[in-house]
Amino acid sequence: MSREQNMQAQEKLGQLIADREVDRFGEVFAEDVVDHDPAPAQAPGVRGIQDFWVQFLAGFPDAALNTEALVADDEHVTVVLTITGTHDGEFQSIEPTGTRIAVRGIQVARFENGLIVERWGSTDEAGLLKQLGA
Secondary structure (H helix, E strand, O other): OHHHHHHHHHHHHHHHHHHHHHHHHHEEEEEEEEEEEOOOOOOOHHHHHHHHHHHHHHOOOOEEEEEEEEOOOOOEEEEEEEEEEEEEOOOOOOOOOOOOEEEEEEEEEEEEHHHHHHHHEEEHHHHHHHHHOO
């Protein structure tokens, strides 16, 4: 696939999150996607990624992703982003605090046939927990 097609798939992923349509992640992730940096207790494959986002969006119902940088070649797309939201629901066993958070993250995705087959990522988890008072 081309760089442009991979970037379009990455942008579609962002739109699916914005639209809260995580049930459609199979349109951008391979069923057996390998997540090299899963959340604690995350199941494998696209199901695990969907489950994480369901949990995250329940904890931060107004969550928004803002792309800071997007770099791509014919096989990979790297995105640097800021995630904002208000902690109005339970997240990773932390009761709602009403705190507004902003954390930076980076994701690298490797594509085959227009789908993400591998994912590496890092989000400022320590910064998130500190903002929540945990």
